Amino acid sequence: xxxxxxxxxxxxxxxxQGYADEVLAKITARLVKTPLAEGRFQQEKRLKILRKPLxxxxxxxYHQSKGVIWKTLTPMPSLLLVNEAHLVTGQGEQAxxxxxxxxxxxxLGGELNRLTESFDITGKEQxxxxxxxxxxxxxxxxxxxxxxxxxxxxxxxxxxxQEVNGNLTRIGFTQITHPDHLSSEQQxxxxxxxx
Amino acid sequence: xxxxxxxxxAGLWLAIILAIAALGSQLLTKDWLETGFLALLPASEQxxxxxxxxxxxxxxxxxxxxxLTGAANSKTAIAKARQLKQQLEKxxxxxxxxxxxxQQKMAKQYQQLFPxxxxxxxxxxxxxxxSHPKDLLTQNLETLYSPMGQIMAADxxxxxxxxxxxxxxxxxxxxxxVEQGVVVxxxxxxxxxxLLTDLEDSHLQLDKLETLLTLVDMANTQVQETGGELMVTGxxxxxxxxxxxxxxxxxxxxxxxxxxxxxxxxxxxxxLRPLLLSSLAIASGLFAALVVSVVVFGKIHIITLVFGAxxxxxxxxxxIHFVCDSFGAKNWKPREGLRYIFPGLLIGLLTNLLSYVGxxxxxxxxxxxxxxxxxxxxxVAWLTVVLLFPLLLTGxxxxxxxxxxxxANYWQQHWPIWLLKxxxxxxxxxxxxxxxxxxxxSPRDDVRLLQSAPSDLMKTADKIKxxxxxxxxxQFFLVSGRDLNDWHQNEQRLLEQxxxxxxxxxxxxxxxxxxxxxDQRSQQMNYQLLDKTLYQSGLLKRYMTELGFSNTAINSELxxxxxxxxxxxxxxxxxxxxxxxxxxxxxxxxxNRCLSMVSLTGITGLSALSxxxxxxxxxxxxxxxxxxxxxxRYRVKVSTLLTGAYLLxxxxxxxxxxxxxxxxxxxxxIIATLVxxxxxxxxxxxxxxxxxFALLLVLGIGIDDAVFFFMADNxxxxxxxxxxxxxxxxxxxxxxxxxxxxxxxxxxxxSPTEIVHAFGFTVAAGIFTALVCSxxxxxxxxxxxxxxx
Numbered sequence: 001x002x003x004x005x006x007x008x009x010x011x012x013x014x015x016x017q018g019y020a021d022e023v024l025a026k027i028t029a030r031l032v033k034t035p036l037a038e039g040r041f042q043q044e045k046r047l048k049i050l051r052k053p054l055x056x057x058x059x060x061x062y063h064q065s066k067g068v069i070w071k072t073l074t075p076m077p078s079l080l081l082v083n084e085a086h087l088v089t090g091q092g093e094q095a096x097x098x099x100x101x102x103x104x105x106x107x108l109g110g111e112l113n114r115l116t117e118s119f120d121i122t123g124k125e126q127x128x129x130x131x132x133x134x135x136x137x138x139x140x141x142x143x144x145x146x147x148x149x150x151x152x153x154x155x156x157x158x159x160x161x162q163e164v165n166g167n168l169t170r171i172g173f174t175q176i177t178h179p180d181h182l183s184s185e186q187q188x189x190x191x192x193x194x195x
Numbered sequence: 196x197x198x199x200x201x202x203x204x205a206g207l208w209l210a211i212i213l214a215i216a217a218l219g220s221q222l223l224t225k226d227w228l229e230t231g232f233l234a235l236l237p238a239s240e241q242x243x244x245x246x247x248x249x250x251x252x253x254x255x256x257x258x259x260x261x262x263l264t265g266a267a268n269s270k271t272a273i274a275k276a277r278q279l280k281q282q283l284e285k286x287x288x289x290x291x292x293x294x295x296x297x298q299q300k301m302a303k304q305y306q307q308l309f310p311x312x313x314x315x316x317x318x319x320x321x322x323x324x325x326s327h328p329k330d331l332l333t334q335n336l337e338t339l340y341s342p343m344g345q346i347m348a349a350d351x352x353x354x355x356x357x358x359x360x361x362x363x364x365x366x367x368x369x370x371x372x373v374e375q376g377v378v379v380x381x382x383x384x385x386x387x388x389x390l391l392t393d394l395e396d397s398h399l400q401l402d403k404l405e406t407l408l409t410l411v412d413m414a415n416t417q418v419q420e421t422g423g424e425l426m427v428t429g430x431x432x433x434x435x436x437x438x439x440x441x442x443x444x445x446x447x448x449x450x451x452x453x454x455x456x457x458x459x460x461x462x463x464x465x466x467l468r469p470l471l472l473s474s475l476a477i478a479s480g481l482f483a484a485l486v487v488s489v490v491v492f493g494k495i496h497i498i499t500l501v502f503g504a505x506x507x508x509x510x511x512x513x514x515i516h517f518v519c520d521s522f523g524a525k526n527w528k529p530r531e532g533l534r535y536i537f538p539g540l541l542i543g544l545l546t547n548l549l550s551y552v553g554x555x556x557x558x559x560x561x562x563x564x565x566x567x568x569x570x571x572x573x574x575v576a577w578l579t580v581v582l583l584f585p586l587l588l589t590g591x592x593x594x595x596x597x598x599x600x601x602x603a604n605y606w607q608q609h610w611p612i613w614l615l616k617x618x619x620x621x622x623x624x625x626x627x628x629x630x631x632x633x634x635x636x637s638p639r640d641d642v643r644l645l646q647s648a649p650s651d652l653m654k655t656a657d658k659i660k661x662x663x664x665x666x667x668x669x670q671f672f673l674v675s676g677r678d679l680n681d682w683h684q685n686e687q688r689l690l691e692q693x694x695x696x697x698x699x700x701x702x703x704x705x706x707x708x709x710x711x712x713x714d715q716r717s718q719q720m721n722y723q724l725l726d727k728t729l730y731q732s733g734l735l736k737r738y739m740t741e742l743g744f745s746n747t748a749i750n751s752e753l754x755x756x757x758x759x760x761x762x763x764x765x766x767x768x769x770x771x772x773x774x775x776x777x778x779x780x781x782x783x784x785x786x787n788r789c790l791s792m793v794s795l796t797g798i799t800g801l802s803a804l805s806x807x808x809x810x811x812x813x814x815x816x817x818x819x820x821x822x823x824x825x826x827x828r829y830r831v832k833v834s835t836l837l838t839g840a841y842l843l844x845x846x847x848x849x850x851x852x853x854x855x856x857x858x859x860x861x862x863x864x865i866i867a868t869l870v871x872x873x874x875x876x877x878x879x880x881x882x883x884x885x886x887x888f889a890l891l892l893v894l895g896i897g898i899d900d901a902v903f904f905f906m907a908d909n910x911x912x913x914x915x916x917x918x919x920x921x922x923x924x925x926x927x928x929x930x931x932x933x934x935x936x937x938x939x940x941x942x943x944x945x946s947p948t949e950i951v952h953a954f955g956f957t958v959a960a961g962i963f964t965a966l967v968c969s970x971x972x973x974x975x976x977x978x979x980x981x982x983x984x
Contacts, residue, residue: 045339045340047351048352049352050351050743050744051743051744051745054339054340054743056340070341072337072340075336075340076337076340080342089337089341090337091334091337091338138375169342
């Protein structure tokens with residue numbers, strides 16, 4: 001599931017192509033590659049200023065050409081849609097994160113190694129799982145993000161983003177499946193993205 | 196007539212010209228050329244505040260050049276933009292070159308405005324608070340819980356309600372993707388890095404414009420060589436290309452017509468003298484016209500210059516009639532020649548001056564200027580012919596019979612006979628042609644026809660507009676109020692309507708200061724609104740508690756809010772933090788009123804927008820539309836005046852020569868004018884104000900042609916044979932004057948610029964018709980000795 005992994009990273013990062021790396025290549029090879037993925041997520045944000053974490057759960061859909069549906073169900077329902085050109089939230093159209101289009105193309109190829117341009121990557125590959133640690137190269141990004149930790153097996157299972165200011169975001173993915181086609185509800189959500 | 200000695204009169208001429216030159220040497224060093232179109236409006240309609248707004252608006256547009264470097268990925272696009280930036284810096288053409296967003300400036304702005312976050316609410320937040328304050332909290336939670344909310348979450352510590360984040364984001368309504376601090380736009384398969392530049396000054400000097408064009412070409416080659424693409428747009432580029440093509444056009448047509456005229460006159464006279472003399476006459480006329488107009492009006496408009504100069508072309512007639520007369524007598528002497536043609540010249544001059552009288556009394560300053568300019572120009576050119584030529588033509592006597600003289604003579608003898616013989620079918624045909632043509636004639640006053648922008652530039656501009664929907668339109672609103680308060684209310688009312696229009700997709704974007712800076716009263720109201728809806732009601736406390744803020748944090752927030760109660764930020768302080776685009780929206784206050792602009796982007800419903808000018812204190816400024824309607828009004832006015840001129844000339848001739856003769860003479864320019872108009876109709880030509888100036892030229896030359904033929908026929912007791920000689924030399928003069936006019940102005944018909952083409956076409960059709968018809972005047976049918984039309 002390399003494609004979804006990258007789509008997610010786009011939420012916070014800027015990426016570009018780089019060179020191949022052995023560990024990356026091996027991990028890439030293990031990932032399930034399909035144009036469509038969906039599942040459930042649990043997101044936990046720990047902000048220093050708050051005494052308890054902000055926990056939300058919901059479902060996600062990744063489609064190779066259409067983009068991502070991020071549907072938060074608890075504690076309050078909300079919908080976020082994003083593709084290479086548009087980002088729509090409950091508060092209307094927003095700016096699309098940097099380099100999204102570029103990465104989006106990389107998604108189609110499913111090459112994790114494109115991450116090396118923007119990040120120094122160290123990783124370990126074990127029998128049943130793998131782990132990658134990303135540290136930003138870009139000076140601007142370094143001021144915000146200290147590390148990103150990715151864990152997975154044949155799918156990406158967890159993403160952990162450590163910010164310089166001490167805030168932490170952790171997103172876990174479960175019940176990942178690869179259906180053949182979109183449901184009609186997913187279809188209509190994606191239609192809102194490309195008016 | 197005894198004082199009429201060539202040397203005396205030449206001295207007189209020199210004195211006049213020297214006096215004008217002395218005057219000119221003082222005046223023309225100042226700024227004497229007016230280009231703003233508002234100066235063409237009748238004085239009662241000129242509104243200085245609109246002029247100021249337009250000037251400010253244009254000044255900004257006239258400096259902006261937008262560059263986009265394209266590549267297959269964003270990194271390469273940005274790298275190319277950085278290279279381009281260096282190249283542009285070296286050129287020293289620009290006062291500002293913006294590639295990376297000014298992060299320090301934005302951070303500074305953030306810090307300066309942050310203390311006023313309870314007073315500075317954006318329009319959307321205000322609406323939400325006023326209707327459903329809880330929604331604001333829900334939206335905050337959505338943001339915080341979303342995977343995208345990192346940056347917002349970082350603000351939470353200082354601004355738990357995210358009020359200032361909202362306000363700050365609302366200031367930049369277009370959401371642009373930023374990478375490495377550079378704005379990157381996305382095309383279907385390309386990435387474009389954005390570079391914004393401002394030219395050093397908005398007064399576009401031609402040499403600078405050329406440097407700009409060269410720079411664009413160089414940058415283009417450089418970017419393309421490395422496999423990238425470059426798109427550039429901006430007003431300066433249009434101006435540069437426009438003046439470039441106009442220059443080229445004028446020089447091509449100019450060279451063509453000069454060569455034609457030189458060859459024609461050389462072949463006819465086998466001497467350079469006639470050519471030099473007629474150039475001298477026209478040059479003196481132009482110079483005197485310029486100086487006198489500047490004395491009278493202070494400044495003259497570029498339109499005056501263009502059309503006035505064209506009308507002075509009639510003066511060519513005087514010179515040619517004079518020199519052609521040398522073929523009309525055996526021992527021709529300039530003084531005697533002048534004596535013979537003087538009545539014709541005088542009548543020609545008086546007719547032309549008469550036809551400008553009407554223009555002087557029109558309320559339009561442009562027409563008054565044209566009238567005075569042309570009148571002075573003609574008068575001085577005429578004086579040059581009458582006063583100076585006798586001396587300079589001394590000894591001029593061509594002893595050859597040029598072919599063109601023979602042709603012209605043969606033609607003037609036989610052509611009218613043929614015309615008269617066939618009048619049974621020629622006249623109905625002419626009537627049908629004229630009526631049919633006039634039927635199809637419809638005016639087009641659209642000012643956009645004036646400038647024909649190169650299509651490649653237009654294409655690039657359109658593409659950039661699609662990628663980057665932020666370029667301002669030509670149209671804008673002007674909002675005024677008695678004081679800041681009143682202005683603020685008026686602008687807010689307008690912005691509410693504009694908001695509706697954006698929802699109806701009649702407009703993409705608008706920018707008005709009052710959305711960003713609430714006036715003192717609104718600042719207090721914003722604070723009170725927050726106080727009532729979130730703070731007093733306990734909603735804030737509950738929201739913060741539920742989110743997990745500590746009690747200390749909650750109390751600190753409450754205290755900060757309480758402390759900020761009396762805070763307010765004044766407009767000048769706010770403007771100091773704003774970017775240039777926003778600063779330009781403010782036009783200032785004087786004791787009586789305050790004034791601002793509201794800029795617009797992506798207009799699709801023009802009429803819906805213009806109808807908003809009914810709101811209090813709101814004026815709609817549409818330069819294109821206003822200029823077009825101005826041209827339409829000028830056209831109607833000049834049409835009336837042209838008709839008036841014909842009547843005046845007719846009455847003058849009637850009193851002098853009898854009504855029947857007057858009718859014969861005036862019928863020549865009338866037919867020429869009608870045929871010219873009909874031709875425009877048949878060939879679907881542009882018909883606007885500019886054609887009418889061409890028709891004034893047709894009137895002047897047509898009358899001259901007819902009068903000279905008439906005078907040849909009525910030159911007193913001279914023998915019939917001599918008469919025929921005179922008719923021959925006059926037909927030569929008429930032919931030569933028609934041909935030179937056709938070469939000088941008719942050639943403009945080949946211009947691809949529609950307006951120039953229209954002018955040339957009108958002159959060509961009219962002059963040719965006048966040439967064809969004029970021998971009918973005073974033509975004697977030898978058998979019956981009857982005069983026909």
